[in-house]
Amino acid sequence: MELFENAFERAFRAEIRHFLAAELPGSLKKKVMEFQRLERADFVLWHNTLADHGFAGPAWPKEYGGPGWNAMQRKIFDEECFLAGAPRLIPHVNMICPVLQRYGSEAQKERFLSRIWRLKDWWCQGYSEPGAGSDLASLQTRAERRGDVYVVNGQKTWTTWAHWADWMFCLVRTDSGKPQASISFLLIDMKAPGVTVRPIISTDGVHDLNDVFLDDVEVPVSMRVGEENHGWTIAKYLLTHERTDLAGVGLCKRFLHFAKQVLAPRMEAPEPADLRLRDRLRELELDVKAHEWTVLRVISADDHGESAGAAASILKIRSTELQQAITALMLDCGGPQSLRHLRQAREVAWESGPGAVLPVSAMQHALAAHYLDWRKVTIFGGTTEVQKNIISKTVLGL
Ligand SMILES: Cc1cc2nc3c(=O)[nH]c(=O)nc-3n(C[C@H](O)[C@H](O)[C@H](O)COP(=O)(O)OP(=O)(O)OC[C@H]3O[C@@H](n4cnc5c(N)ncnc54)[C@H](O)[C@@H]3O)c2cc1C
Structure with a gap:
């Protein structure tokens, strides 16, 4: 393990510092440094500035238009952004993108990845339920296959920024077998009929969290990522990214x-x-x-x-x-x-x-x-x- 940065890494840090000094708007920096709350528009503005410079997905491989940085470069980028007072990267981008890149169909990649790069779609994470948090595999939201669609019924909770979201990546039960072997990973349009979002106000008095109710929501089968009942593997893959970030x-x-x-x-x-x-x-x-x-x-x-x-x-x-x-x-x-x-x-x-x-x-x-x-x-x-x-x-x- 190297404790000190080499010449390449020092030059990279200087480059990122220079980028932040030139491109981070003073008004955004002030908000972040003074602990003000950021609005959706603040995140979109900053995300698009990053996208203009090829930095919107620090972990994206080159084949998907990312910078192809190694782990050390990502650490340096992350650190400089925080020190400069830049808004944080939207965490969900780092969750759904690696999943789509690894497990998504070509049509899903085509449809979503470039929109995520520009934050044209805002995503939320539909994992937790009232009775399934740490014990995620016990989730009860059901998706019943009817022809070309799944009909989804259930409730998700603690869903961060669901009120801003266009899409939700969601774990649902598609079989009655062993819990881990009967979960599928669906992409749900938040504007679909039957989706209701209700705010949860957290201890600091803020509305970031939500309950999401799914009542007979029709989700095309083409919006399933990976095989039916293989969603647990994908869910775990995503969580590893969440924790490392x-x-x-x-x-x-x-x-x-x-x-x-x-x-x-x-x-x-x-x-x-x-x-x-x-x-x-x-x-x-x-x-x-x-x-x-x-x-x-x-x-x-x-x-x-x-x-x-x-x-x-x-x-x-x-x-x-x-x-x-x-x-x-x-x-x-x-x-x-x-x-x-x-x-x-x-x-x-x-x-x-x-x-x-x-x-x-x-x-x-x-x-x-x-x-x-x-x-x-x-x-x-x-x-x-x-x-x-x-x-x-x-x-x-x-
Ligand atoms: C601010 C915030 C944002 C969130 N955003 C999202 C989101 O966007 N999408 C989403 O899907 N979820 C989200 N969550 C939910 C989060 O993932 C869950 O709160 C978390 O997994 C814990 O589940 P739980 O709240 O049901 O608590 P429980 O699982 O009921 O746990 C209660 C307590 O018991 C302990 N416990 C549970 N099981 C064990 C065990 N086996 N051994 C030892 N101790 C145990 C826990 O550590 C905890 O202290 C968010 C939560 C918060 C607080």
Whole structure:
């Protein structure tokens, strides 16, 4: 494993930094850096800027028009984007694209891939159900084959951005046999009759999540990916991509940088509480460095053709634990004024100031909502407990 970047990688980093300095709109950067909520249009704008430069799908192979970057280049790109304050890549793009590229029919690739490259279609993930989260294989949504269509009935839940989505990739039961051997992977048009989306408001007061009800929704058989009843293999393939994408080194570094900036002026005449915050910050900086080395080890294994295996679960646990510890530190650095949870503080139009509820900056008010928002990361993409089960089975052989 290489701990230091070589000349090629340093030049690549400089190229990405230059691209971001030139192309990332100041208004978008401000929103991201000040913890404002991004709208669909913000993501579309940034995604298309990336597409113009060939960067919209960092993991896309060259044969599909992607940059063909190796794992190290992807890590550098990811890190520089986070540090610069760019909006994150839409996670669903990184989930459905590898699936279509590997398992999709030619017609599906033809129809969807170029539209995803330009974010003309927004996708959501229809895996979880009220009784099937960690135990995904127990899902109950049924798809009954009638001629050229499946008729789908059931409920999906926690579906991120379903209210913005044009399409949903969805796991459905197509047989009554063994749970894992009776699931199929369907692509469902969110405008089809029988699809109803109902908001779920999360703990930070925001609407990202939804319930999706499917009542007699007709889905053409041509919208099934892979063979009937072979959806479990595809579902697992997609989840590995989801977890590897969650390494988040750049994000952790940006958040630590924020905490450092807030603490810096207080270090001239620090109170004991400030010194304790500084110690936490230093400890977390070391933890992020160690996490980064684990990421580099995984990348190095990848270069040698070894599969990520349980490493994806290890990275998921560690990065999300760090993100939660760092967002807690950020909140504490903001001081007592930040503890008040003002949902509207993350809306762009909202300004604190003279006559406002508290005489502190909008950014400081946003920290509590930001902290609450980050509690979710140890749940989605597979909970920490479930990742530990995977590690114990694959690494410890238990
Ligand atoms: C913000 C957010 C966004 C999400 N977005 C989506 C989305 O877009 N699409 C989608 O399909 N899903 C989405 N999810 C759902 C997510 O995948 C599930 O919440 C997750 O898989 C856990 O399932 P559950 O909520 O049903 O909890 P459960 O599976 O009911 O788990 C409850 C608790 O029991 C523990 N537990 C469960 N089984 C075991 C076990 N075998 N051993 C040890 N402990 C166990 C869990 O760790 C957890 O602490 C999202 C979730 C969140 C929070």
